[in-house]
Amino acid sequence: MNNPFLGTGVAIVTPFNDDLTVDYKALENIVEYNITNGTDYIVISGTTGESVTVTKQEKKDIVTAIIKYNKGRVPLVLGIGGNNTVAVVEEIENTDLSAFAGILSVAPYYSKPTQEGFYQHFKAVAEACPVPVILYNVPGRTAKNMSPETTLRLAKDFDNVVAVKEAGNNMGQYLELLRDKPENFSVISGDDDLALGVVLAGGAGVISVIGQALPKAFSTMINLGLEGKAKEAYDLHFKMMDIVNLIFAENNPAGVKAVLSQLNLCATTVRLPLVPATDQLENSIEAFLSNFDKS
Numbered sequence: 062m063n064n065p066f067l068g069t070g071v072a073i074v075t076p077f078n079d080d081l082t083v084d085y086k087a088l089e090n091i092v093e094y095n096i097t098n099g100t101d102y103i104v105i106s107g108t109t110g111e112s113v114t115v116t117k118q119e120k121k122d123i124v125t126a127i128i129k130y131n132k133g134r135v136p137l138v139l140g141i142g143g144n145n146t147v148a149v150v151e152e153i154e155n156t157d158l159s160a161f162a163g164i165l166s167v168a169p170y171y172s173k174p175t176q177e178g179f180y181q182h183f184k185a186v187a188e189a190c191p192v193p194v195i196l197y198n199v200p201g202r203t204a205k206n207m208s209p210e211t212t213l214r215l216a217k218d219f220d221n222v223v224a225v226k227e228a229g230n231n232m233g234q235y236l237e238l239l240r241d242k243p244e245n246f247s248v249i250s251g252d253d254d255l256a257l258g259v260v261l262a263g264g265a266g267v268i269s270v271i272g273q274a275l276p277k278a279f280s281t282m283i284n285l286g287l288e289g290k291a292k293e294a295y296d297l298h299f300k301m302m303d304i305v306n307l308i309f310a311e312n313n314p315a316g317v318k319a320v321l322s323q324l325n326l327c328a329t330t331v332r333l334p335l336v337p338a339t340d341q342l343e344n345s346i347e348a349f350l351s352n353f354d355k356s
Contacts, residue, residue: 065136065162066195066224066247068101068266068287069280071273072109074314075123076327083119085126087327092130094326095273099280101266103127104165106140108202109270109314114332128160138268142167142197146182150189163193165226165268170203176211187219194221199228199251209237216246226251226268232258239263253305257298260286270313271305274320275355304349311342319346 073095076087095103105127106112106120115123124139131137141156141164143149149166158164166186168179187194196215200206206229215222227235228251235255238248239262247265250256256267260283272279278297285294308316315331319338322329323346329337338346 064247064265065102066138066249066265069099069272069276069283070102070104070138070249070266070268071095071100071276072104072107072268072270073127073273074318074321074327075110075115075119076318076321077330077332079328079330081330081332083115083123084327088123088126089130091273091321091326092127095276096131096134098276099284100135100272100276101280102136102138102162103131104138104140104268107165107197107268108167108199109317110140111314111332111335112140114335124160136162138163138165138195140165140167142169142186144169144172146185149182150185153186153189158190158192161192163195163223164190165195165197167197167199168203168205168207173203173205176208179205179207179211180214183215183222184219187215187222190221192221193223194219195249196222196225197228197251198225201228201230206234209234209241212238213241213243213246216243223247224249224265227259228252230255235259235264236262254302257282257286257294261289261291261294270317271301271308271320274308274317274324274326275301275304275353278353278355300353304346304353307342307345307349310345311338312336316342316346319343320350323347323350 076084078084139161198207224247226249230252250259250267282297315338318329321327
């Protein structure tokens with residue numbers, strides 16, 4: 062069975078008009094830009110999509126739109142997660158997931174559960190979900206790390222827990238997961254700066270932020286890594302290092318929206334409490350792009 066989560070996935074932004082409504086034309090352009098430039102799959106309604114400030118109706122409308130724009134060309138993943146386990150399960154049960162290769166479910170944030178709490182939360186998610194589940198560990202946002210032991214316990218206990226998007230920015234934790242994981246379980250990088258190293262160590266790829274702005278270069282780098290061509294892959298990695306640092310310098314997705322804006326793909330608009338990139342950051346991004354060969 063082919064792994065739909067192999068290679069470069071992108072956590073797609075939600076573009077907004079100046080009046081803060083969703084800019085569907087820009088969304089269509091970003092989807093098309095990614096599919097035609099090598100992105101392997103698209104993740105909807107993640108942190109980068111500003112999921113916490115998108116309404117339930119907007120989320121449904123965005124999903125409908127992306128399914129339409131995609132035309133079945135690449136796998137789609139839907140973010141469904143939170144720190145109210147009952148509400149997450151209800152959303153899974155009340156969502157038509159037939160168009161999705163899987164869901165991405167973030168570790169409960171704010172509540173800071175124990176490792177057993179993480180396990181029981183994702184047990185409920187796995188038992189309710191009719192499609193594959195990608196666990197999402199991002200302690201920088203959730204305030205609590207889900208240990209490799211807990212992740213791998215879930216992987217071994219539930220057939221539909223097929224991958225983890227690991228975003229602890231901790232290479233040691235990645236290596237522990239890669240060493241001890243079941244054969245059919247994928248470790249996906251959630252850290253753009255570590256993605257190539259993770260792939261070369263046996264990871265399945267990345268769910269990227271910068272990848273949606275530089276899909277050709279980023280997906281080529283990941284594919285070279287999957288082929289074990291480390292030197293060629295690192296040549297690309299080094300060329301993109303500065304922009305990866307820049308887009309996370311203030312907040313995500315303001316940074317990547319500034320890049321997309323300079324590529325004429327969407328406006329820089331974000332919803333509060335986020336604010337657009339500062340002029341200083343925009344100037345740094347512009348300077349990088351003026352010297353970068355996107356092909």
